[in-house]
Amino acid sequence: WLKISIYRQQLVASLSRSSAMSLGTPFQPELQKYCREEPLTLNEVLEVKSLLESKGTLDYTKAKCKDANGRYTGPFSASAANAKGDHSGSSMFGSWLRDNSIIAYGIWLTDPDGYGGDDAVACLNSIATFMLTYQSHKMELVINGLKDVKGDEKTWMDRPHIRFIGETGLEDTKWYNHKQNDALGYFMWARCQLALAGKMPFTGDHLKLMGQLFDFLRAIECWDDLDAGHWEEHSAQHSSSIGPVLAAVKSFKEVLNKNPSWIAPCKSDTLDVLETKLAATLKTILPNEVVKPSKHTRDADGACAFLCYPLSVVDDDAGKKILERLTKITGHIAMCRYRKDSYWCKDYKELYADPTKHFTDAELAERDANIKFGEEAQWCLFDPVVSAYYGKLYQKSKDPEMLKKQQLYLSRSLAAITGDDCEFGAWMCAEAYYLGKGKWQPNDNTPLVWTMIDLKMAIYEMEISLGGTGKPTSMCTIL
Numbered sequence: 001w002l003k004i005s006i007y008r009q010q011l012v013a014s015l016s017r018s019s020a021m022s023l024g025t026p027f028q029p030e031l032q033k034y035c036r037e038e039p040l041t042l043n044e045v046l047e048v049k050s051l052l053e054s055k056g057t058l059d060y061t062k063a064k065c066k067d068a069n070g071r072y073t074g075p076f077s078a079s080a081a082n083a084k085g086d087h088s089g090s091s092m093f094g095s096w097l098r099d100n101s102i103i104a105y106g107i108w109l110t111d112p113d114g115y116g117g118d119d120a121v122a123c124l125n126s127i128a129t130f131m132l133t134y135q136s137h138k139m140e141l142v143i144n145g146l147k148d149v150k151g152d153e154k155t156w157m158d159r160p161h162i163r164f165i166g167e168t169g170l171e172d173t174k175w176y177n178h179k180q181n182d183a184l185g186y187f188m189w190a191r192c193q194l195a196l197a198g199k200m201p202f203t204g205d206h207l208k209l210m211g212q213l214f215d216f217l218r219a220i221e222c223w224d225d226l227d228a229g230h231w232e233e234h235s236a237q238h239s240s241s242i243g244p245v246l247a248a249v250k251s252f253k254e255v256l257n258k259n260p261s262w263i264a265p266c267k268s269d270t271l272d273v274l275e276t277k278l279a280a281t282l283k284t285i286l287p288n289e290v291v292k293p294s295k296h297t298r299d300a301d302g303a304c305a306f307l308c309y310p311l312s313v314v315d316d317d318a319g320k321k322i323l324e325r326l327t328k329i330t331g332h333i334a335m336c337r338y339r340k341d342s343y344w345c346k347d348y349k350e351l352y353a354d355p356t357k358h359f360t361d362a363e364l365a366e367r368d369a370n371i372k373f374g375e376e377a378q379w380c381l382f383d384p385v386v387s388a389y390y391g392k393l394y395q396k397s398k399d400p401e402m403l404k405k406q407q408l409y410l411s412r413s414l415a416a417i418t419g420d421d422c423e424f425g426a427w428m429c430a431e432a433y434y435l436g437k438g439k440w441q442p443n444d445n446t447p448l449v450w451t452m453i454d455l456k457m458a459i460y461e462m463e464i465s466l467g468g469t470g471k472p473t474s475m476c477t478i479l
Contacts, residue, residue: 215266378434423442
């Protein structure tokens with residue numbers, strides 16, 4: 001008990017630097033009473049959840065992809081329909097494996113026996129179908145040494161595609177940077193989570209796919225691979241790409257342990273090789289996001305927050321160090337992805353006619369020359385994830401300081417919900433706020449479904465922290 005007590009004291013002390021984290025005035029005045037540093041009551045959490053649901057803030061169904069006959073196809077577009085309805089020509093209507101896997105996990109977690117759970121199953125099924133139909137043969141070429149995909153941008157389309165056309169389930173043939181190992185890891189991890197929960201038992205074809213993915217990631221030595229990371233940009237060795245694959249390996253081993261008669265659908269030592277290499281490499285990089293190559297060294301990146309939650313692939317000590325680093329990228333509204341991030345930098349729409357353009361490494365270097373410290377876009381993805389992680393720390397320790405931090409980051413998340421003057425609509429979860437013509441405003445990818453689901457999970461964890469069930473509001477009673 002003494003060791004536990006000392007550890008808790010050290011944890012609180014090490015996080016004290018973030019106690020002065022700014023909490024601005026919410027863009028929606030109705031949220032003011034909930035945006036405070038003192039923890040909400042359970043009834044207040046249920047109230048604000050009900051308020052957000054009544055405003056459509058958490059309505060992810062607006063992003064469900066439909067075919068030509070209006071039938072849902074399973075996946076989600078990255079950005080939901082907004083008040084202007086102007087995303088139809090944008091790449092944000094594509095279906096990313098990363099976004100969809102986190103969305104699927106989040107809607108299952110917060111509504112396991114309702115529409116959320118069913119939509120999660122449909123989403124992951126659609127990804128598996130796409131991968132089995134259009135990507136499996138690519139992985140087999142790499143696994144058998146017949147194709148090298150570790151070269152320059154000419155090889156990036158030869159990797160398993162991490163984005164597809166959600167309305168048709170077809171591969172998008174437009175050039176894109178598909179060297180994103182984290183996206184593959186997130187899908188495998190989410191698929192395992194639903195299997196472990198009994199919501200989506202593994203089928204033979206899905207087991208085959210898992211084996212191919214693991215053998216592919218081994219073949220490219222993903223622990224040392226210079227991929228594009230969460231943000232699809234600089235070629236580097238990313239902690240946030242290694243972590244999701246490691247989480248997938250650990251989760252799949254759990255699946256096998258629960259089914260002792262099963263044989264791993266990959267090379268006999270692949271899972272052990274991956275776990276050993278990935279864990280060792282991650283340990284040498286964290287709490288940094290990138291140390292290799294040195295020109296892309298990055299000591300703080302919001303993507304690392306997902307290693308803490310929902311992946312839970314780092315221990316509390318590593319999680320604590322990640323949280324410390326995130327204070328370096330925290331702004332007055334939200335968090336930038338990393339310092340000197342030029343995507344949606346100041347006056348981005350004036351600098352780049354097509355805000356959805358995808359960049360090569362050389363083009364990125366040119367774009368990065370435009371950024372100045374403090375002018376990075378502030379992204380709304382991270383505060384709710386940090387809140388949820390503090391919730392997990394509180395639920396384990398019952399340390400009131402952890403609950404206060406959970407509340408602080410939940411308040412920041414709520415405060416960032418768009419105001420009535422937002423051109424894309426009020427009460428929306430933005431992707432990011434950027435500095436345009438001297439004013440901080442939501443960027444065009446509003447509302448972003450990933451942000452919605454992060455907020456849903458943050459509210460869920462706050463309910464759990466306060467003794468609630470986390471069930472949908474319709475199943476709860478506000479006293």
